[in-house]
Amino acid sequence: MTTPYYDPTGTATAPPPDCPAHAGGHDGLRRLYGPEAEAQPYALYEQLRKEHGAVAPVLLHGDVPAWLVLGHRENLEVMSSPQRFTADSRNWRALAEGRVAQDSPLLPIITWQPLVAFADGDAHARLRSAVTDSLERISAHGTRRYITRYADRLIDDFGSQGHADLLSDFAQKLPALVLCQRFGIAEQDALRLGAAVRDMISGSATAIESNQVVEKVMRDLVERKTRQPGEDFASWLIGHRSGLTAQEVAEHLRHSLVASMSTVINLIAGTLRKVLTDRGFRGSLSGGTMTLPDSLDQVLWDDPPLAVVPTRWAVRDTTLAGQQIRAGDMVMVGIAAGNVDPEIRPDLTVSVHGNRSHLAFGAGPHQCPGQDIGRAIAETGIDRLLARVPDLELSVAEDELTVVGSWMARGLTSLPVRFTALRVEQQAGTPAPAVGAALPDAVPQRETAAEPGPARKPRRRWFGWLRR
Template identity: 40%
Template sequence: MNTDPVPLSGAGFQREPAELYRRMRQDHGSVVPVLLDGDVPAWLVVGYRELHQVTGDPVTFSRDSDLWNQWDTLPDDWPLLPMIGRKQPSILYTVGERHRVRAAMISDALEAVSAHELRALAERFADELLDAVCGRGAADLIAQYAMLLPVRVLARLYGFSEEEGPALVTALNDMIDGQERAIAGQRHLGVSMARLLAERAAAPADDVASRMLAAEGGFTHEEIAQDLMVMLAAGHQPTADWIGNSLRLMLTDDRFAASLFGGRDSVAAAMNEVLWEDTPTQNVAGRWATRDVRLGGRALRAGDLVLLGLQGANDDPQIRTHGSALTGGNNAHFSFGHGEHRCPFPAQEIAEVIARTGIEVVLDRLPDIDLAAPAASLTRRPSPWLRGLTELPVQFTPIPPRGGTPQ
């Protein structure tokens, strides 16, 4: 078994990471030694059964980042700190009974979102975004559509004004990309959340932030602000990439041609196939070993960081054959995680409504839409964490805008 660590970066993630994960599994097995930015060591779990074991055993594989045995080696400006923070008072790093109470509070706040309001907001914002480009006959459905829709819907549901949306998009992307702007992006989000909570504490409204403030459990404003940041980050970029990756699939795969020309029958199938084959959230940090333990034939030390290889596990040949049609109505993928720290079901439902609405509005309004560039020329962001297109250029017959702005 190869013991040389694999850099978790590079052009392979921009081109075909599925092939990269297969090579990792072939060379290293189901648990791969990897290096993060700055040559920081970690383990990437790409085996389906091993990932199920890690996410289902919070005693051995904890979410408590204070356990990490690498903290003394990291610089203060390490770009992945926003993603792997120490002593962050968010639900991501809360464990035990406190986590269960906190997760219930978040689920309740999201579950109270009106399904009718959610769908109406998504449709109206989608129409407004298409109104800005529909008369031109060409658009980039990533920068001009998918990257704008989820955060605009979520920001309004959470309690932000529409005007704050563009700056939130920029800050979120900077933080998630884990590059030199990551810390500044995190800072902007923190200031924005603190301001929102101060406003809602003084004047509650019918929004997620107000419901979280009113919940029992003694949660501080800082805890709620951190959770709102997590919810916005986890809800925006993966949903934007879900829209972009699904539209790419439907525009490049003949199986979905009927949907592009007058039907919605295959939208759900395309979205589910993306969660298996091209999931927006490729890898997640992480869990920490609470003791020395063996996993997938590897000897992990107490305090080692374990990264969740969601896409690698989805493609594990132990549970499927490469190229098989293990998609359709099968939802046993890891794209929303697993165990007590998986994405809450109300959050999954909100993301699905936004993504599906966004796709359906495009198909309804631009029925002759087609790629404006060769499929092979489409490129991805070079991130090991999230997989999304840099652009999706399309062309279509120009149409007049419908008009109307969400109030």
């Protein structure tokens, strides 16, 4: 298991001489990328904090220079000051000067697109209103009913076996199924699309091909929903008064799906891992001193789904935490580093559950607009899993769990568990199709009587399943 020398759980030891915190590039700047740095990110953050304070110069792929914001207060300042730090990547000086290679892995992340994520001012207001207004039309009650239905079907798929990989069998599938249904994507396409999204962001040899798959699904969705609108996110974007073009709609659907799916997968897996491995965490839940929503916030503090967001550029020469930043410099939001800033968390062993001032969902004009649906998927899905499978336990030693990723995000490769096999029964005459199986009608139905029946209201203090 890859564990930082100084991590959010409070584990702290002196890094050895070959620690990534000591690995530098030209001009003595430390590289944020590469296997060594990515294996021990928190050790690197703390070394950078000691050397430079709340804002540190670093090197990205190709040894392209950038600034990493480490302070909690300074991160909020960057995210809340679009007049100083723009989201428009066309301002990046290194790119304009030809210092970014054509095959740089940074380009898919920062290349400008007609997206709300790359806009400021009036353009941002127009696009943001389309996204937020459309998201607000998604029924919270209906969403939780779909989450419960899909969670039950996934549990039924592996429940009779007495063992499962909660990453591949649950955490990766549930967000894909729920988000695709809410977006207006046919159920039989959901798991295939989810796999393409995961491959696309993994940087694998087939990532470009997977991205093309995702783009085609979105273009086809826009064409279909333009002809036959429904009660879904895609249709509401198309019909919004902001008058988004077909390309803008497709790009926002793609961006929303990718951002939501990847973060919710990590949130579900990270929370389940903490339940299965952290006795103090389990004890707080068992004793009723921490609710499931609170537990999600603890994970968002300690293990945010995104560690670094490289989407801000200085509009003009400015100063931040004593550092002289030039116009066009990349200034990266350090979510993970800011969440362990000693200024706000001097003792990382002290629980902060219930405190939502973490940076996981951003702040300012670009604060994540889909955080409510993301939290609902994680909360309701985990609730349903633990209620139906109360005796979950790891089927491998904790130190056999592996975390991999990049300088931007990290996640588990698997989460194998065992439990008492469930007796899965079907009601006579109503066999449930396997998750992802083709349905008679490829177009998701409106939220009418055809929608799954009412689900129980998610509970807040219900952790009797932990008292074992």
